[in-house]
Amino acid sequence: MFFSKLLIPTLREFPSDVDVASAKLMIKSGMIRKLASGFYEFLPLGLKVLRKVESIIRYEMSIIGGQEIILPLVFPKSLWTETGRWNIYGKELFRLKDRKDTEFCLAPTAEEIIVDLVRKDVKSYRQLPLMLYQFGAKFRDEIRPRFGVMRSREFLMKDAYSFHTDELDLEKYYQIVFDAYKNICVKCGLKFCVVESASGPIGGSLSHEFMILADNGETEIAWCRCGYGATTEKAECLKVESCKEKLHTLEEVFTPSVSTIEDTVKFLNLSPKKFVKTMIYIADGNPVAVLARGDHEINEAKLQTLLEANEVMLADEQTVISITNAPTGFTGPIGLRDVNIVADLSVIEILNAVCGANKKDYHVKNVNYKRDYNVNIVADVRKVVSGDICPRCKEEELKFLRGIEVGHIFKLSTKYSKLMNATYLDTKGKENLIFMGCYGLGVTRIVAAAIEQFHDDSGIMWPDNIAPFEVLIVPLNYYDDRTREVTEKIYRELSSKGLDVLVDDRDERPGVKFKDADLIGIPYRITIGRRYLTVGNVEFKARRDSKDNVKFLKPEEVVARILKIFKK
Numbered sequence: 001m002f003f004s005k006l007l008i009p010t011l012r013e014f015p016s017d018v019d020v021a022s023a024k025l026m027i028k029s030g031m032i033r034k035l036a037s038g039f040y041e042f043l044p045l046g047l048k049v050l051r052k053v054e055s056i057i058r059y060e061m062s063i064i065g066g067q068e069i070i071l072p073l074v075f076p077k078s079l080w081t082e083t084g085r086w087n088i089y090g091k092e093l094f095r096l097k098d099r100k101d102t103e104f105c106l107a108p109t110a111e112e113i114i115v116d117l118v119r120k121d122v123k124s125y126r127q128l129p130l131m132l133y134q135f136g137a138k139f140r141d142e143i144r145p146r147f148g149v150m151r152s153r154e155f156l157m158k159d160a161y162s163f164h165t166d167e168l169d170l171e172k173y174y175q176i177v178f179d180a181y182k183n184i185c186v187k188c189g190l191k192f193c194v195v196e197s198a199s200g201p202i203g204g205s206l207s208h209e210f211m212i213l214a215d216n217g218e219t220e221i222a223w224c225r226c227g228y229g230a231t232t233e234k235a236e237c238l239k240v241e242s243c244k245e246k247l248h249t250l251e252e253v254f255t256p257s258v259s260t261i262e263d264t265v266k267f268l269n270l271s272p273k274k275f276v277k278t279m280i281y282i283a284d285g286n287p288v289a290v291l292a293r294g295d296h297e298i299n300e301a302k303l304q305t306l307l308e309a310n311e312v313m314l315a316d317e318q319t320v321i322s323i324t325n326a327p328t329g330f331t332g333p334i335g336l337r338d339v340n341i342v343a344d345l346s347v348i349e350i351l352n353a354v355c356g357a358n359k360k361d362y363h364v365k366n367v368n369y370k371r372d373y374n375v376n377i378v379a380d381v382r383k384v385v386s387g388d389i390c391p392r393c394k395e396e397e398l399k400f401l402r403g404i405e406v407g408h409i410f411k412l413s414t415k416y417s418k419l420m421n422a423t424y425l426d427t428k429g430k431e432n433l434i435f436m437g438c439y440g441l442g443v444t445r446i447v448a449a450a451i452e453q454f455h456d457d458s459g460i461m462w463p464d465n466i467a468p469f470e471v472l473i474v475p476l477n478y479y480d481d482r483t484r485e486v487t488e489k490i491y492r493e494l495s496s497k498g499l500d501v502l503v504d505d506r507d508e509r510p511g512v513k514f515k516d517a518d519l520i521g522i523p524y525r526i527t528i529g530r531r532y533l534t535v536g537n538v539e540f541k542a543r544r545d546s547k548d549n550v551k552f553l554k555p556e557e558v559v560a561r562i563l564k565i566f567k568k
């Protein structure tokens with residue numbers, strides 16, 4: 001392909017209103033343009049990368065038996081009410097009405113639609129297992145669209161759904177998809193890790209996220225040398241023992257206007273580890289008191305899973321007063337009635353603790369579990385912190401990293417088939433629920449994450465397999481006959497072997513061409529300049545090599561070298 005014929009509107013300057021390197025580079029290199037907050041146009045160069053990632057994914061999905069389909073982008077509300085997700089999905093769901101006032105939404109994920117399809121067309125164990133997948137736009141009205149196409153409101157997802165006769169078959173297949181996802185990340189040339197994760201609004205019992213390691217990734221990962229890895233939302237916390245000491249008598253202390261943990265810690269001159277923080281939450285409409293140690297934070301994702309709630313949120317001031325008889329900041333577990341109390345594992349270990357007295361301007365000292373208060377549930381409901389020990393090997397301290405989530409796989413079991421009555425007849429003619437897994441990959445996010453991982457100050461450095469073109473030929477003067485001849489010869493020889501080659505045939509200064517070459521990041525560059533006209537050598541340079549690492553080769557040598565790199 002010829003540069004002059006393609007729409008590659010590179011910019012001289014970085015766009016000023018963009019927050020991360022990948023988004024800046026995608027816009028500057030002419031891959032994408034922003035239409036509105038969270039909505040992007042993919043131009044030819046951007047689309048080429050997207051298609052390459054797509055074809056790597058398609059290959060891996062097809063060899064594990066996936067069958068490609070296309071679902072509509074507009075879904076009827078009726079299916080979403082069957083699972084309750086019309087309400088649960090909240091504001092992230094784009095909703096619309098047709099001219100008859102029938103309600104619809106734009107696809108954010110497609111479990112309901114695919115389960116409906118399967119319950120109509122799959123009747124017998126003979127039709128299982130079954131794996132269906134699609135590449136389709138997804139729409140989510142994200143609170144904060146940002147990072148370009150990494151968190152946009154419309155993005156391309158590969159979503160896949162598998163259906164099984166039983167849990168065991170689902171488990172085996174989950175592992176197969178897990179491995180296919182790893183292959184996809186390897187083939188895309190990415191540095192990644194796989195971690196356990198919380199299932200969020202999609203649900204199910206087990207899920208893993210595929211993370212591209214990047215310093216500005218939105219997800220924090222806790223990991224250990226023993227092989228354990230989890231998002232910090234999911235990472236298990238072991239109980240932290242407290243120092244043993246003699247139990248003292250309960251004592252009420254006057255703490256005027258001291259309502260935050262920090263202020264109380266200062267006022268009483270005690271370690272935050274001695275404090276029991278009590279928060280009133282509302283879980284699907286029911287109040288619940290949640291206790292965590294003063295230096296720990298409550299993990300709402302864990303709380304939600306523990307309570308099997310669709311939504312948990314902090315109670316407002318009025319609710320806190322009606323439950324505790326005191327304003328926020330003075331809540332404690334002693335004497336709390338009419339609410340369930342959940343305590344984090346580490347809370348009940350604290351001896352002679354301090355907590356709110358459920359009375360304005362008062363705290364209580366020397367509070368001890370069982371002697372002074374009881375709870376309904378003791379469980380791990382806090383966020384992991386540095387210094388926590390690995391929950392798997394129980395030896396080393398956890399370490400922390402940041403990553404970009406590109407894929408998420410879920411073992412849903414019968415969550416959706418139960419709600420939507422999706423069944424099959426087994427060998428004995430008995431009706432059973434279908435078991436299900438679902439597997440998402442953010443195709444557009446992979447493109448951005450790859451740039452996040454592979455760029456320098458001058459531009460993108462594409463991994464070979466997902467580069468928009470594999471080779472860039474830069475004739476410094478395309479209109480010189482000998483230069484043009486050799487350019488076209490190299491172009492033909494590489495293209496005929498299936499390589500994607502771009503020729504910069506523009507009538508531009510060499511400086512402009514080199515700048516754009518570095519910006520666009522095509523992995524291998526062949527420059528045809530004066531040296532070719534004098535001694536017959538062309539320049540060969542890999543984008544990832546340093547500026548002065550240029551090799552001078554005969555045209556046939558450069559062709560042979562590139563064919564070898566791509567194993568052609």
Ligand code: ATP
Nearest residue numbers: 149150151152155157405406407408440441442445
């Ligand atoms: P996140 O926690 O980042 O919001 P999610 O858990 O909501 O992601 P899933 O519902 O599991 O994401 O979607 C599958 C994949 O789709 C994600 O792994 C991610 O790669 C991609 N994805 C999700 N939301 C967006 C978005 N707003 N923009 C681009 N890609 C997205």
Ligand code: MG
Nearest residue numbers: 092140142200
């Ligand atoms: Mg999300």
